[in-house]
């Protein structure tokens with residue numbers, strides 16, 4: 001018997017349901033659901049499943065699969081994040097980086113953060129791109145000022161399910177562009193420290209583009225769970241993405257995956273596909289460095305228009321929304337497996353009286 005089927009007040013979960021849940025596989029990744037189960041309780045016809053991750057979009061396919069397997073239960077999904085916080089009330093900090101500028105790093109960070117919140121996660125977004133803090137615009141918050149009741153601690157903004165703090169709320173990019181690594185990382189740490197973040201499952205950090213002294217110092221100073229690298233398939237972006245991968249490896253930050261943005265262009269009129277920036281460059285890079293490609297996004301006018309209008313593309317009913325949602329789920333899983341592997345490889349510490 002699996003311990004997640006232990007239940008005190010509720011009905012016994014039948015063996016057939018236990019078997020079904022143990023073998024059911026997640027639609028995106030094929031991973032077995034059993035690895036994510038925290039508790040399963042049955043109360044008459046209500047099956048309450050608690051997951052270890054906020055993956056609430058699994059409710060619909062799982063409900064359907066249960067019905068198809070002949071179980072008529074009404075499913076309710078929730079999650080319990082038992083991860084120890086990495087910084088204050090923040091459980092995981094994820095850096096979104098790119099070697100080259102303009103590849104869609106901020107667009108990816110925003111859509112990823114909203115995708116995670118759509119899964120039920122509590123999410124914050126820290127815009128650390130000192131050269132061009134564009135996230136307030138992308139979340140419809142441009143021109144807003146940050147407020148502080150005591151002139152010390154700042155309240156983050158909230159939009160589309162995500163808490164936001166941006167370096168752009170506080171400093172003039174002209175001024176920030178002359179910063180060196182230590183100054184930039186100090187400003188970033190201050191921003192992280194002096195913001196009243198609520199309890200968060202994930203804080204997504206939009207890093208400045210590049211792999212120089214600023215990015216390296218920031219990556220070293222921040223408490224980080226993992227990084228996502230964004231690239232386009234063209235050679236010059238790929239060689240810069242390669243540098244980003246090497247930089248993170250140098251400071252022991254796990255790379256959770258690669259996103260290939262502007263992978264192809266789909267003609268709106270004739271539907272033909274054009275690989276404007278080359279073909280599958282991200283996939284080849286991922287293979288070479290043994291990292292996973294979490295998603296490939298098209299070059300699409302709507303993505304830019306919606307970013308400019310302050311409504312992330314992931315919120316609109318369109319195919320790219322599904323790509324961002326899949327990237328979000330894959331990223332949570334990658335981090336979860338990484339943490340589980342780390343925990344399994346830690347030697348057990350036994351304290352004796354001797």
Ligand SMILES: Nc1ncnc2c1ncn2[C@@H]1O[C@H](COP(=O)(O)OP(=O)(O)OP(=O)(O)O)[C@@H](O)[C@H]1O
Pocket residue numbers: 098100101102103104105106107108129132134208209261262297298299300301303304305307308
């Ligand atoms: N897949 C896409 N299709 C169309 N436009 C896109 C796509 N991804 C990003 N863009 C647009 O490209 C521009 C640059 O994107 P973004 O600001 O996200 O890049 P970045 O890598 O963060 O840039 P920076 O180097 O300035 O930080 C923006 O106008 C954005 O709306």
